[in-house]
Amino acid sequence: MTHPSPFRVPAPFIINVGTIVNKSDMLRVLSRLSHVSYTHVCHGESRSQGTATLVEVVNDPQHATLLADRLLHLNISSFDYLELIQGNDNQTQFVLVRGDEQLRLESVEHLIDEDIAAFDRRKTFGDSSLEFALAHIIAAKLDAHLDSSSDIDDTTW
Numbered sequence: 684m685t686h687p688s689p690f691r692v693p694a695p696f697i698i699n700v701g702t703i704v705n706k707s708d709m710l711r712v713l714s715r716l717s718h719v720s721y722t723h724v725c726h727g728e729s730r731s732q733g734t735a736t737l738v739e740v741v742n743d744p745q746h747a748t749l750l751a752d753r754l755l756h757l758n759i760s761s762f763d764y765l766e767l768i769q770g771n772d773n774q775t776q777f778v779l780v781r782g783d784e785q786l787r788l789e790s791v792e793h794l795i796d797e798d799i800a801a802f803d804r805r806k807t808f809g810d811s812s813l814e815f816a817l818a819h820i821i822a823a824k825l826d827a828h829l830d831s832s833s834d835i836d837d838t839t840w
Contacts, residue, residue, distance in 0.1 A: 724785040
């Protein structure tokens with residue numbers, strides 16, 4: 684016969700530094716990341732590094748962790764535990780560990796490429812998005828009219 688213990692062990696309490704072994708806790712912490720710098724370390728040697736967008740975080744023993752074309756599909760089942768380390772810049776580093784292999788992640792600002800940046804600048808045209816849309820409609824109508832006729836008259840508008 685077992686008797687319930689009068690003492691309850693509280694749940695772990697981790698602030699920026701510590702080791703997480705519970706898969707649901709790992710999932711909760713990592714699912715908040717979006718853009719990361721990563722370093723893949725094997726037997727103490729850096730194998731690859733770069734930046735990536737975290738597309739998904741899952742806990743599924745049937746799927747792999749994949750990083751291709753700067754997109755990271757992270758499966759926490761691929762790792763034994765998650766270690767949180769405080770970096771020199773006071774930013775938390777997320778170190779996923781499996782044996783002698785590590786995937787080190789650190790949250791970074793998303794770098795917008797020039798095409799997206801140019802679109803964002805155009806999007807802020809005038810006081811509203813409606814003005815932006817109307818300007819494009821008017822420009823398209825003018826282009827179509829110029830293509831169909833060499834003369835512009837005021838009756839078209």
